[in-house]
Amino acid sequence: MHDAGVDVVVGAGHNGLVAACYLAQAGREVVVVEQLDRPGGGSRTEETVPGYRFDLHSVAHNIINMTDIPAELDLAGAGLDYIEMDPFSIAIHQDGRRVRFFRSIEATVESIAEESPHEAHAYRRFVDKSLPMVRTVLPAIRGDSSLSVLPRQAVNLARAFRRQPLTTARDTISPYDALLRRWLPSDLTRGPVAAFAAHAGVGPTVPGGALFAFWQGAYHLFGQWHGRGGAQNLTDALVARLASLGGELRCSSPVARIEATAGRVRAVVLEGGERIAAANVVTAIDPKTALLELLDPALDGEPGADLAAARRSNVVQAVVHVATNRLPPYAGSRSSDWNGLQSYVDHLGDLTDAWHQSEAGRLPDPLPLYAFTPSALDATLAPAHHHTVYLACPAAPARVEGGWAARKEEFVERSLDILEARAPGFRASITGLASWTPDEMERVERWPGGHPMYLDIALDQLGPFRPTKRLGGWRTPVTGLYISGAGTNPSGGIAGTSGRQAARALLADQR
Numbered sequence: 001m002h003d004a005g006v007d008v009v010v011g012a013g014h015n016g017l018v019a020a021c022y023l024a025q026a027g028r029e030v031v032v033v034e035q036l037d038r039p040g041g042g043s044r045t046e047e048t049v050p051g052y053r054f055d056l057h058s059v060a061h062n063i064i065n066m067t068d069i070p071a072e073l074d075l076a077g078a079g080l081d082y083i084e085m086d087p088f089s090i091a092i093h094q095d096g097r098r099v100r101f102f103r104s105i106e107a108t109v110e111s112i113a114e115e116s117p118h119e120a121h122a123y124r125r126f127v128d129k130s131l132p133m134v135r136t137v138l139p140a141i142r143g144d145s146s147l148s149v150l151p152r153q154a155v156n157l158a159r160a161f162r163r164q165p166l167t168t169a170r171d172t173i174s175p176y177d178a179l180l181r182r183w184l185p186s187d188l189t190r191g192p193v194a195a196f197a198a199h200a201g202v203g204p205t206v207p208g209g210a211l212f213a214f215w216q217g218a219y220h221l222f223g224q225w226h227g228r229g230g231a232q233n234l235t236d237a238l239v240a241r242l243a244s245l246g247g248e249l250r251c252s253s254p255v256a257r258i259e260a261t262a263g264r265v266r267a268v269v270l271e272g273g274e275r276i277a278a279a280n281v282v283t284a285i286d287p288k289t290a291l292l293e294l295l296d297p298a299l300d301g302e303p304g305a306d307l308a309a310a311r312r313s314n315v316v317q318a319v320v321h322v323a324t325n326r327l328p329p330y331a332g333s334r335s336s337d338w339n340g341l342q343s344y345v346d347h348l349g350d351l352t353d354a355w356h357q358s359e360a361g362r363l364p365d366p367l368p369l370y371a372f373t374p375s376a377l378d379a380t381l382a383p384a385h386h387h388t389v390y391l392a393c394p395a396a397p398a399r400v401e402g403g404w405a406a407r408k409e410e411f412v413e414r415s416l417d418i419l420e421a422r423a424p425g426f427r428a429s430i431t432g433l434a435s436w437t438p439d440e441m442e443r444v445e446r447w448p449g450g451h452p453m454y455l456d457i458a459l460d461q462l463g464p465f466r467p468t469k470r471l472g473g474w475r476t477p478v479t480g481l482y483i484s485g486a487g488t489n490p491s492g493g494i495a496g497t498s499g500r501q502a503a504r505a506l507l508a509d510q511r
């Protein structure tokens with residue numbers, strides 16, 4: 001053992017596990033401490049309804065499949081098995097219109113043309129515009145900082161700005177509500193593209209949110225993926241890989257304090273009082289909690305003030321798990337319609353209004369909603385001939401008027417009504433129900449404000465500015481203390497990038 005102790009990773013979400021695997025792979029002695037009795041954080045699948053396994057949070061794993069993390073850690077060799085969700089999304093408009101978004105741009109354009117050739121043409125232009133944008137930001141999302149990517153990035157940047165550079169600059173810093181109104185003719189495609197951007201946790205009127213609507217192009221490039229057995233598949237593969245590399249995972253071990261003296265991290269102290277001497281500490285939890293509450297003494301001065309100012313809005317997500325004996329019977333459905341995200345956002349304007357209502361602490365009306373039906377692709381999740389229907393509201397208030405305990409039933413019923421209106425007879429197929437609301441996410445997952453990204457996704461809180469400009473390089477002013485997780489550079493979601501980059505920073509400092 002290192003004479004000052006082991007490397008301690010705080011939090012066994014996927015980012016913490018990724019960080020730990022890279023450290024162990026480099027020969028470091030690593031312990032991951034997790035407050036819950038099980039690992040995974042936002043990448044967990046549980047039997048919330050007896051006999052049916054549901055993802056608690058993430059269903060679609062996209063960004064991690066754009067990185068080489070699964071290959072570098074040989075996660076397939078540890079059991080990782082992703083199934084492609086194609087089409088990656090479908091618009092289930094209440095008036096019966098359908099638009100299918102396939103990995104193939106051609107097939108998508110054909111699908112839109114069935115409803116409107118004019119809209120199909122506009123969508124193709126929009127995707128053509130988005131692809132060089134996606135390719136430009138991809139290295140940052142992947143954590144690829146090598147100089148060799150620069151020439152290609154310059155080419156992509158030039159392609160993105162080749163035509164009408166000023167208009168493109170304006171588009172890039174736009175909110176996506178405005179962007180989609182300019183580029184797409186109607187709610188036929190605006191609604192579902194916005195629903196996908198909202199699923200990433202970005203508000204329609206946030207300046208710079210346009211990037212998340214342009215990100216639609218990334219799904220055409222890389223597809224969307226479901227882990228066999230659910231999001232838990234990624235967690236299980238990371239845990240197995242960590243064990244094979246000699247790392248240790250300790251669950252039911254909540255961290256109460258990260259001890260530092262003379263500007264150097266010394267130890268992690270658990271809530272039960274146990275002190276684990278640490279050579280280095282990598283946090284993979286909310287960075288504000290890590291550095292302003294757990295770190296002792298807390299980060300102060302300008303770095304502390306900057307971090308305290310990082311924003312977290314009231315708009316988060318809430319989920320309903322519906323166990324059924326059939327898939328939602330959408331009129332005019334085709335066999336692949338349940339493979340990906342099913343958007344029930346008919347109007348972009350409704351989504352934008354919902355965001356404002358939710359920010360003000362109201363349960364939005366109408367409720368924006370999307371569904372995933374992973375059992376359509378994966379027979380391991382439900383009994384034979386039964387299904388798992390995951391409903392999520394991407395604009396749910398963390399703090400709601402009257403409190404979630406009093407509003408939960410209304411939320412569930414209104415969610416089911418929205419689905420019933422699009423799939424008449426659906427309610428009769430329900431065999432069990434569970435809900436998972438922001439108050440529970442805050443309590444169980446220790447997500448302040450129930451925020452799955454810890455901090456809002458906004459231009460000034462993304463990439464090297466996440467969580468703050470000073471802390472955007474995964475290092476902190478405390479020697480030996482590193483930060484990772486959804487609230488750090490580059491962003492949230494299932495990516496693993498921040499975990500890997502924090503581990504790389506630590507390893508570079510050792511050298």
Ligand SMILES: Cc1cc2nc3c(=O)[nH]c(=O)nc-3n(C[C@H](O)[C@H](O)[C@H](O)COP(=O)(O)OP(=O)(O)OC[C@H]3O[C@@H](n4cnc5c(N)ncnc54)[C@H](O)[C@@H]3O)c2cc1C
Pocket residue numbers: 010011012013014015016033034035036039040041042043056057058059060061062063253254255256284285317318319392444445446452453484485486487492493494495
């Ligand atoms: C409804 C919903 C749907 C989502 N869908 C998707 C999706 O489809 N695709 C996608 O990419 N993302 C999705 N997300 C977001 C995604 O789940 C998160 O951004 C992601 O899980 C963050 O991962 P992480 O490893 O950074 O942190 P987390 O997963 O939050 O892990 C942090 C871990 O730290 C532990 N911890 C906290 N405090 C302590 C402490 N004091 N001591 C020890 N351990 C501690 C927690 O218990 C947890 O296990 C969704 C989120 C929600 C809420």
